Amino acid sequence: MRLAAAIPSKQNSLAFKMIKKDVLIVGAGLAGLSAARAIENKKTYLMAEKENRPGGLASTVKKGGFSFDYSGHLLHLRWPKTSKLILNALGGNCARIKRDARVFAHKSWTPYPFQANLSGMPDEVKAECVSGFLKAYNSGFVPGAGPEVFSRWTRRVFGGGISRHFMLPYNAKLWQYPLERLTTEWCAPFVPMPKPEEVVKGAYGGRNEGIGYNTVFHYPRSGGIGALANALAQNSEGLRLGLEVESINLKKGVANIRYFGPVSFRRLINTMPLDEFVAMAEDAPVSVRRAAAALRHNTVYVLNLGVKGLKSDMHWGYFPGAEFPFYRAGIATNFSKALAPRGCASVYIEISTSGEALDLASAETAVIKGLKACGLIRTSGQVVEKIWLKIPCAYVIFNRERAKALPVIFDWLKTRKVQSIGRYGAWKYSFMEESVKEGLEAGERLNAGW
Ligand SMILES: Cc1cc2nc3c(=O)[nH]c(=O)nc-3n(C[C@H](O)[C@H](O)[C@H](O)COP(=O)(O)OP(=O)(O)OC[C@H]3O[C@@H](n4cnc5c(N)ncnc54)[C@H](O)[C@@H]3O)c2cc1C
Missing domain, CATH: 3.90.660.20 (Protoporphyrinogen oxidase, mitochondrial; domain 2)
Known part of the structure; x- marks a missing residue:
């Protein structure tokens, strides 16, 4: 990996010779790094990363003998190809760990997920949650096919008690967005849905283990989650750190990189936040700009x-x-x-x-x-x-505006042969392995002549 030499100011950038590459990758988080790995040796590419390290959100900073991630970044591996790539990249530097997650409510701890493990809650809370859940279940429980608003969905699926004591207050704090407008497309993989017998057992019998998408996770033994990005960045010929893409013309196939100058490309893979990417695309039509401006996080x-x-x-x-x-x-x-x-x-x-x-x-x-x-x-x-x-951009907000905006933006990007991937490029709630998967797939599509 290389840190670009600090050179000329923006005013002088036009004095620079245009650099020509087959592919420009914007951002060296896990999605960008994986895309680069897929196209390595097949095409020339420049991967511009504005920070002085690769990894994006999957990075680790050091201070005073401690290593800190951007909050917990645990590997939830579910697909064979990406699991293999990640574990191979880490070599032996990876532990497999059984989750110990808890919820603190009503001044006591109870195991996560709350809805399936009410054992630690006071009796009256258990009773309210269990009876509310069973009532909701018996009145025709359907997880829901299409999106609906979260506040209604949680009451319909979990009942009044679980919603009041956990789902509503927790999600209000996390999303910082009205739950009457937050829609539920993200819920299926991330919100565990226990069966009635599990809810009853979790309240009055034993602990329910193994519920949810992250019951077992992987994590580097040393180096924090940044160890994965550093391993993926090894030998990445086209990675340049400290380079910020500041404007782009997709029709012309030219990007302007701060203090570096113009870069021409035949194909582009974007992993930076979609709303910012569209805002800096000079040739984006008004309808696409408006759609991007409606996105929230x-x-x-x-x-x-x-x-x-x-x-x-x-x-x-x-x-x-x-x-x-x-x-x-x-x-x-x-x-x-x-x-x-x-x-x-x-x-x-x-x-x-x-x-x-x-x-x-x-x-x-x-x-x-x-x-x-x-x-x-x-x-x-x-x-x-x-x-x-x-x-700054942590959880993208799922709402009706997002559902309307994304097709407008992606239809236009398709006409410009741009792949916008990763958690923020695709504007979704996803996890590290998914960014790796999307990066590999984007690179493979280019190799196949897309
Ligand atoms: C609080 C939180 C906790 C999480 N916990 C987990 C977890 O436990 N497990 C899990 O699997 N996932 C977790 N995730 C999700 C995970 O962080 C992401 O899915 C993944 O790291 C995203 O990788 P990415 O490459 O798609 O995006 P990013 O990591 O955002 O990479 C995009 C890169 O683009 C760069 N960039 C932006 N603008 C420009 C520009 N103009 N020019 C050049 N470069 C630019 C950025 O600096 C960044 O490096 C969590 C996310 C959050 C917010």
Whole structure:
């Protein structure tokens, strides 16, 4: 991987000779890196990455002996080809781990998923949740074929109790978008749906294990999740770090790269956020610009803490309660001890906003109070290191506007032979393996002459 030499200003960029490549890849996150691997040796390409490291969201930063990810980034492997690629890239540097996730509600912990493990909840909450679920189920439970609004869907599928005590408050905190307008296309793989007997058993009998998409996950033994991106970036001939694509003309096949100059390309693979990509495309028609301007996302602030004397085996916990500013907190050293000096834990706390700036100082105070309230720490003196990481575009919002906008944008991109892939290029709720898969497929399509 190469860091581009800091050179001329934008004004001088036209003085640069036009660089010609078969393919321009915008962004070296997992989607871009995987696309590059697929086309390596078949075509010339330039992969422009604006940061000084590859990996995008799947990166790891180091501070004071700790390694911190952009919140928990765990590998949920489900497809043979991509699993093999990821595990091979990591070599032996990968552990397979059984999930220990929990929910903190009504001042106590209960195992995740809440709807299938109500055992830790007070009796009256259990009763409300179980009876509400069974009522919903018996009145003709259908998970739903097409999208509907989340607030109605959750009551219809899980009933009033589970919705009131977990689904509604947790998702309101996570999405920072009205749940009466959030639509449900993302729910199927991510929201576990237990059977009635599992709900009853989870409340009054034993624990339900193995429910949900992430019951077992993989994670690098050392180096954090950034170890995967670094491995995929090895020998990537066309990767250039520190290069930001700032405008593009898809009809002409020319991109302007900040302080670097124009690059001409025959095909383009985009992995940067779709709304920003369209906004910088000079030849985008008004209808496409309007569609892109209608897309919405939230912003997540991750407070990473180095903590000494933390005693919990949990991997991560969900916090539906309004008394906690964060929706999720996790202990990264419980999936890799190498992330912190001996005797210390690496902890991540996720706070979502609808885009407004977070007051970091008061958020920190509220986080410490929350960590004490749930028993993860006893005193603020245990915190020995901290770093805030911001994810400006974190969860894309699913709403009616998105459903209308995407076909308009993708129909136009198809006419320009652009593949826009990955979590933000495709504007969806997806996970790392999916970005790897889409990258490989995009590269293979180009190899096949697309
Ligand atoms: C809070 C949170 C937690 C998550 N946890 C998990 C998890 O546990 N497991 C999991 O599998 N997935 C998780 N994900 C999802 C995962 O992060 C993504 O699916 C995956 O990393 C996306 O990779 P990508 O390459 O598609 O996009 P990105 O990682 O966003 O890569 C895009 C790249 O484009 C670059 N770029 C942007 N603009 C420009 C420009 N103009 N010029 C040049 N470069 C540019 C960016 O710097 C970035 O490197 C999580 C996501 C979030 C937000």
